[in-house]
Amino acid sequence: xxxxASQLLRLxxxxxxxxxxxxxxxxxxxxxxxxxxxLTLFCRHSSASLLIQENAxxxxxxxxxxxxEDLVPEQAGYEHDDEGPDDMPxxxxxxxxxxxxxxxxxxxxxxxxxWQGLYLFEHRRAPHRRExxxxxxxx
Amino acid sequence: xxxxASQLLRLxxxxxxxxxxxxxxxxxxxxxxxxxxxLTLFCRHSSASLLIQENAxxxxxxxxxxxxEDLVPEQAGYEHDDEGPDDMPxxxxxxxxxxxxxxxxxxxxxxxxxWQGLYLFEHRRAPHRRExxxxxxxx
Amino acid sequence: xxxxASQLLRLxxxxxxxxxxxxxxxxxxxxxxxxxxxLTLFCRHSSASLLIQENAxxxxxxxxxxxxEDLVPEQAGYEHDDEGPDDMPxxxxxxxxxxxxxxxxxxxxxxxxxWQGLYLFEHRRAPHRRExxxxxxxx
Numbered sequence: 001x002x003x004x005a006s007q008l009l010r011l012x013x014x015x016x017x018x019x020x021x022x023x024x025x026x027x028x029x030x031x032x033x034x035x036x037x038x039l040t041l042f043c044r045h046s047s048a049s050l051l052i053q054e055n056a057x058x059x060x061x062x063x064x065x066x067x068x069e070d071l072v073p074e075q076a077g078y079e080h081d082d083e084g085p086d087d088m089p090x091x092x093x094x095x096x097x098x099x100x101x102x103x104x105x106x107x108x109x110x111x112x113x114x115w116q117g118l119y120l121f122e123h124r125r126a127p128h129r130r131e132x133x134x135x136x137x138x139x
Numbered sequence: 140x141x142x143x144a145s146q147l148l149r150l151x152x153x154x155x156x157x158x159x160x161x162x163x164x165x166x167x168x169x170x171x172x173x174x175x176x177x178l179t180l181f182c183r184h185s186s187a188s189l190l191i192q193e194n195a196x197x198x199x200x201x202x203x204x205x206x207x208e209d210l211v212p213e214q215a216g217y218e219h220d221d222e223g224p225d226d227m228p229x230x231x232x233x234x235x236x237x238x239x240x241x242x243x244x245x246x247x248x249x250x251x252x253x254w255q256g257l258y259l260f261e262h263r264r265a266p267h268r269r270e271x272x273x274x275x276x277x278x
Numbered sequence: 279x280x281x282x283a284s285q286l287l288r289l290x291x292x293x294x295x296x297x298x299x300x301x302x303x304x305x306x307x308x309x310x311x312x313x314x315x316x317l318t319l320f321c322r323h324s325s326a327s328l329l330i331q332e333n334a335x336x337x338x339x340x341x342x343x344x345x346x347e348d349l350v351p352e353q354a355g356y357e358h359d360d361e362g363p364d365d366m367p368x369x370x371x372x373x374x375x376x377x378x379x380x381x382x383x384x385x386x387x388x389x390x391x392x393w394q395g396l397y398l399f400e401h402r403r404a405p406h407r408r409e410x411x412x413x414x415x416x417x
Contacts, residue, residue, distance in 0.1 A: 002141050002280050002415070004175060004277060006245045036282060038318055038413055040177055040241050044252030046193040052377050054324040054369055059358035063366050064373060067350070072206070080198035088202050091193055095203060099191050099255075100241045102318050102378045104413035106284045111411040113322030116377075133250040135177055135243035137141070137276060137415060138282060141280050143314060143416060145384045179316055179380050183391030185332040211345070219337035227341050230332055234342060238330050238394075239380045272389040274316055274382035276280070276415060 004137040005032045011130045013122035016086075018051065018061045021132070022118045026110060028134055035108040037138015041101045041118065044131045047090035048122050049097040055117030068093050068123075090123035097121055105138055143276040144171045150269045152261035155225075157190065157200045160271070161257045165249060167273055174247040176277015180240045180257065183270045186229035187261050188236040194256025207232050207262075229262035236260055244277060282415040283310045289408045291400035294364075296329065296339045299410070300396045304388060306412055313386040315416015319379045319396065322409045325368035326400050327375040333395025346371050346401075368401035375399055383416055 007028055013019055029039060043050045054060045078088035101118070104111045112118070120130055146167055152158055168178060182189045193199045217227035240257070243250045251257070259269055285306055291297055307317060321328045332338045356366035379396070382389045390396075398408055 002282065004141065004177075006175065006243055008245075036284065038177070038282075038316070038415060040243055042241065042243050042250050044250060044255065046191070046252070046254050051373055052324070053373060057358050057360065059356075060366065060369055063356045063358050064370060067370050071210075071349075076206075078198075078202045080196050080202050082196065088199065091199055092203060092206050095190055095192060096235060096374060098237060098376060102241060102320065102380060104284055104318055104320050104411045106286075106411065106413070111320050111322060113324070113409070115324050116322065131252070133243045133245065135245070137177060143280065143316075145314065145382055147384075177316070179382055181380065181382050181389050183389060183394065185330070185391070185393050210349075215345075217337075217341045219335050219341050221335065227338065230338055231342060231345050234329055234331060235374060237376060241380060270391070272382045272384065274384070276316060 002139050007134045009132045009134055011120050013130060014127050015125050016122055017065060018119040018121055020117050020119050025118055029105060029110060029136060032136055034105060034136060034138045037105045037136050039103045039105055039110060040135040042133040043099040044133060046094055047124050048120060048130050049094040049099055050101045051097055051119045051121045052116050053119055054115050056115055086125045093123045141278050146273045148271045148273055150259050152269060153266050154264050155261055156204060157258040157260055159194060159256050159258050164257055168244060168249060168275060171275055173275060173277045176244045176275050178242045178244055178249060179274040181272040182238040183272060185233055186263050187259060187269050188233040188238055189240045190236055190258045190260045191255050192258055193254045195254055225264045232262045280417050285412045287410045287412055289398050291408060292405050293403050294400055295343060296397040296399055298333060298395050298397050303396055307383060307388060307414060310414055312414060312416045315383045315414050317381045317383055317388060318413040320411040321377040322411060324372055325402050326398060326408050327372040327377055328379045329375055329397045329399045330379060330394050331397055332393045334393055364403045371401045
């Protein structure tokens with residue numbers, strides 16, 4: 001019989017960067033007792049996003065961060081700058097990387113590949129409390 | 140007992156830009172009578188995409204539009220230009236922003252954050268009739 | 279009564295480019311016998327991604343590939359280059375395009391639009407064996 005479970009995960013960020021939460025998400029999935037299903041992660045913000053990326057080499061995280069700094073610079077004459085120069089770039093970086101992710105759960109394991117980790121991508125300079133909604137449907 | 144519902148949403152666009160449809164999607168979810176589940180939105184086009192973005196400041200929409208105009212310019216020597224100079228940039232912008240989105244429904248509410256709205260991102264100059272498939276599974 | 283099915287799809291790539299697998303995914307969906315539901319595709323790698331794009335004009339694929347070569351060049355002074363100059367660009371291109379996609383199944387048909395095809399986007403130069411997890415929940 002199929003069923004569903006949901007949870008709000010709270011993550012504290014300390015400024016721009018990638019924060020891994022693979023362990024927290026996996027632990028919650030295990031607690032539901034389901035072995036087959038679909039896990040959804042949803043970031044409830046417009047200035048932080050979700051990313052599945054390589055979790056082995058720390059240099060990958062630095063190169064990713066640098067790429068997005070260059071692609072969406074803080075100084076670009078944005079019309080919207082109510083909350084400072086990192087505000088509008090944060091919205092654009094969120095648009096480019098997305099706030100919704102799904103991972104199948106098969107045979108008791110999330111289908112993340114060997115090198116894939118789950119990350120919250122904080123795009124603001126200041127520390128923030130971020131909420132990621134978790135939803136699992138399956139059996 | 141879990142069940143599912145689906146619907147085709149038709150949106151008329153008047154050229155390039157972000158068209159919010161949070162209200163239409165929320166109304167349909169309410170009509171299904173479900174309180175817990177997973178909402179999927181799927182844009183059936185390769186030159187328009189879906190975006191969850193800040194819904195308070197109109198300047199955000201203008202800055203987002205300008206960023207994508209600069210990142211993917213119309214004049215860039217594309218090989219594919221059967222339908223005009225805005226054709227290939229539309230495909231690329233769709234690839235960068237995506238056509239599929241999921242939002243958990245928990246306790247009777249879509250998990251959109253306070254500042255998050257649902258947008259269709261039209262990438263063509265001419266008005267178009269766009270279709271977004273809605274699917275909800277839950278209880 | 280709702281149920282679910284899952285499958286690992288293996289795709290062989292021959293270097294950088296877009297590899298269509300609409301037919302393989304559709305065939306598997308048909309084999310499950312379901313007519314209404316939600317199909318999830320998940321790419322288990324951090325240097326290959328999933329894309330829904332125009333499947334009619336081959337020039338679109340070439341323009342897309344060229345755009346990403348220009349946007350994320352191989353020579354950009356990346357710190358992470360353990361596996362060669364195409365390694366870090368592959369991670370960035372994967373971050374920009376994503377590894378997770380969902381398509382509603384309604385009335386026996388995947389809701390892909392007339393011009394939409396499913397693609398694996400290989401970002402490495404060398405041939406690779408890639409795994410895409412398929413998950414379908416519905417009836």
